[in-house]
Amino acid sequence: MCGRFSLATDIGLLQEQFDFDFNDGLNLRYNIAPSQNILVLGSNGNRRVGTTMKWGLVPSWANDTKIGYKMINARGETIDEKASFKNSFRSKRCLVLSDGFYEWKKDEKGKQPYRFVMKDRKPFVMAGLWERWDKGETPLFTCTVITTTPNDITKNVHDRMPVILPEDKYDTWINREMNDTNYLKSLLVPYPAEEMVLFQVSTLVNSPKNDVEACLEPINSL
Secondary structure, three states, rough: OOOOOEEEOOOHHHHHHOOOOOOOOOOOEEEEEOOEEEEEEEEOOOEEEEEEEOOOOOOOOOOOHHHHHHEEEEEEHHOOOOOOOHHHHHHHHEEEOOOOOEEEEOOOEEEEEEEEEEEOOOOEEEEEEEEOOOOOOOOOOEEEEEOOOOOOOOOOOOOOOOOOHHHHHHHHHOOOOOOOOHHHHOOOOOOOOHEEEEEEHHHHOOOOOOOOOOHHHHEEEE
């Protein structure tokens, strides 16, 4: 699964790299947790547009928003079959920006967190879905991160990883007129391990209350 990540990159640098419109401010985030607002990109037909959504997808048909706590991830293998995700997969796909994600591995001392980043340390895009829920006083916009099988760098820590999209697939993914689900599913594959690195980080990451820069700092590189 993908249950924690970071986006500790200045919004100006993100806009320069990913070329999108965004008119709000954005705080640096070192330890993003489910149920919190995250930055996602969609398309208005001509441009990529950034917005914030709550992490944990609430399907439009749900009666209770608490379902979102169970919907932080969507398995890529069955995304076109599950009632919670199949409608969003057809027409409500988004790009979730990140500059690193965390996973945990049990050892003799307990749960050791690891951070996964690109070798060049640049931010990247995780494939996501979004939904609008209209059963409250105001519309609620939520999203989920799609996961896939692990690559060679993640498999020793966890048996799932987020789907990281290559740059040439960004606009295809958020194109709402793209409805070739077989092709879209073909994009939901492990990212090349040779382009990533991992390292141990402080157990500060274990608590979402610790949204501090120290969460990013390596303890041991592997």
